[in-house]
Amino acid sequence: MLRRATGVSVAFVAASMALLTSPVGAMPPMGSMSSMPSMSTSAAPSLAGGVNDAGTSMSILPMGHLSDSANTFFQSFTARSDASWNLSTPPGIATNGGITLSSPSNGAIAVLPYYALHLSAISPLVDGVSSQDGEAVTSLLKAPSAMAKSPHSGAFFLVTRKGSVLEQSGPTQPFTTVTSLSALKKTSAGKRCGIQAITGIAIQSDESLAVGVRCSSPGTTGVLTQSGGTWTGSLASKVGPCSVVRIDPSGAGVIALVRTGGMKASLRSISIAGSSVKLSSPLPFMYSTLRSTAVSNESGGVRSDIVALAGTKHVAAAILTPGEHVHPVASVLPLSTRAVVSQGTATISPATLRAFQVSKGKATIQELNASSAWETLSVVNVTIPYGSTK
């Protein structure tokens, strides 16, 4: 019975996605149920994705033998404005554990611990290019928004695996602890949401911190903001227990991709600026179908959106704009699509999106053409150092 129920669910999700994303409502070709990938109930956020910041876009992709973590090497690709995408993986260290990044134009990129490595190597980024000189800190949280950098002061923040938020005021300065999970648990905002973990960090335009957290209690957004030494949590009455998947600065506040609900979770974007809280409608398919997420943040732009990628047999992108309904992107993508990232400085629209498909060491980058069909823009081949950590 359980097997049958699962198959029905898969069929429902696939059909929903097809209807949602196809401009003429045509069903994409479907194989037999038995050939469909089983649905995962894991809520671990995928590191794959990307950020668009002031015209510089960066995408993180897992490449190599994806079924073997020892031979999966995360790669970063960078493009400025409308230029072509280039490999920008930080050199000198194996990237099996994953890569995470803060602002791509003037932020940092970090390699997460894996195998015998117990610390995270961090390289500053200048216009999307990693510096030749790196630094290492204690283990970084394995999450897309584990780091943040202030565009104004240059202060650098990160979340460790042990749940501490560290700050480095300048490139050669020591890291100091700003707050921690245990400290946040003692705050009224932390108690209100039933905080269980810190899942990301962002710096607002006024230099104040915002952290994404996992909440066990309903009715909060999962975003805590700091003001004058006090942590405040925003309320959202229609949101159940939630966990922030990604968090980024946006205008005067932050925008977050939030997973809500339990086993039948869904995704929605939430923007918070002062007392203003806006929620997008939830992504109309279950979170467990999510394969990767991509965030596109328009600093100073007209609006901020999050692009989500989900599906089972095929995947589809959708733009989650706070305060609005979900905007599906026409045309489904192959299952090998790992990220959809916005490129360029214009407001996010289907025309600015780039989809990244991965096959071992080959990354295929696609864009939507005038007929709203995905079309190959370029192909980048990467030499994967299989077995370099074995």
Added chain:
Amino acid sequence: MGGSVNTNSSYVTAQFNTALLQELIVIAVAMLAIAILSTLVLRRQASKALELGFDLPQEPAVRRLLRLGFGVIWVIDGLLQLQPQMPIGLPDNVVTPTAASAPAWVSSLVTFGTDAWLRHPVLAASATVWLQLGLGLWLLVANRGWASRAAGWASAVWALNVWIFGNALGTLFMAPISWTTGAPGAVFFYVLAGVAIGLPPMMLKRQSFSLWMSRVLGLGLAYFAILQAWPGRGFWGGGKDGAYPSMASEMGSVSQPGFSASIQHWFQTFTTNSSWTYNTLVVVVLALAAFGFLSGKVSWMRLGTIVYVAMALVDWVLVQDFAVFGGMGTDLNSMIPSALIVGGAYLLARDAKEVVDLEEIPVVRESRDTRTLRFVGAIAATVVFLVGAVPMLLVGVLPGTSADVAAATGAGVQELNSPAPDFTLIDQQGKRFTLSDYRGKTVVLSFIDPVCTSECPIEAQEMQVASQQLGNNPAVEFVAINSNPLYRSPATLRAFDTAEGLTGWNQWQFLTGTKAQLQTVWDAYGVGVEILAGGGMAAHAEPIYVINSSGVITATWTALAEGSVNTLESQSAVSLIVSEVQKASK
């Protein structure tokens, strides 16, 4: 990550010699015990005036030929394994090139074998010596009974292992297959011989068995005759690109005695002008031998055997270059074993009887003492075999990589007993460090990447444990040089120390500097550093130097190379550090 493999690593050679010596001592002790026991048994027999001899069935001629022939061959093979470059050279210079053009599934088998060997090269190489010597002696000494048959099966099993993992299935799946160059593989014949020796001797006298064996052999010879005659495979054509001249040219280019080089040169010249002559000879001989064995007539088989053995000897000299003189010879190649098999098949047919009557089997009288000595000899040979076989089994099952193979990769350029090049860098606290300031202390110098994801953290831990075992002696400094050109800040080194629990260790100095300063030190100590694309860490050699209180290098080796490590190997690495420091401190 290590550099290229050094087949002639003096460290590995020394380890190989040590392993052989240790195993020889084990064998000598066992032999002494066996000798004492056998003397006691012989005296006891003499005192009891037991029966003086036994009438035993005569060993079939085919069995005797194969047992003695392959016994001698195994002994030769075992002695060839004593070559000092075997630990690293066998997989790299012999096995891997053999399988270079093999299909993927064959390559994967060979890679499995070479990987296992290269994880523990000294253990594997020394084990192979005793295993093959033991097999040879066992076959030579044990002439009948279960001990003799067991020797046959042991020979067959080991040969099958070599044929699959070391001989790429006899190159049967690699074009162009040719009898002249060794197909179906020398050790394939060892397998056949081992099985024949392992079978009950009575079976070797049955006509039905002989008939089938003749047919199978005849079909095999016919197959190779057809392959050799098949046009377009390069064996008929001459010129410098012809198959025979090319092979002769290749064999002649290998360092070897003058007379065999001269023969190769002559054969190259001859086949450049008339390859067809030699190939015709090969095809005719193979066809004649095939016809002889398929005919079922002993007289034709005899003729076929004679021409085959003669041709095999010619090919062994002209094409296979005596098999052992050029390069790293590991065996006599296929011709001698195949000649023994063909000769054995003839004897099998000659002596076969439709109905085997035990009464008709000739008997030989063997004295009681001879019988006892043969039994004792078989036990002694088995001991030699086990001294090889047991470690070889461990090679197959032990995880991780021995320090030996690492020592063959990226060895330092500094010679022993030479002054250690001086340098000045900064430590993890930003303080200036000059090597020559540490005269009066023993320095263990290593090269560590602070953001390395594999061996470096383990190497640092091994250093710390070694320091602890030396009582954290303040007269011994453990100095590591940063070997990552990108992550050079003292903060990164401190983060590494914190992550690895090295912060409270007073004898630990992790040094860094500008890229140019580091490059100077890397160059002086032979550390190549390469930045890999695509998420690969910095590849660098990992030499370790022990520098005595006078600033002289007293030992150098390479830390663990690529691959997983285990507790046992870390313990041996620690022991190596401790022992070399103690030697340097004397």
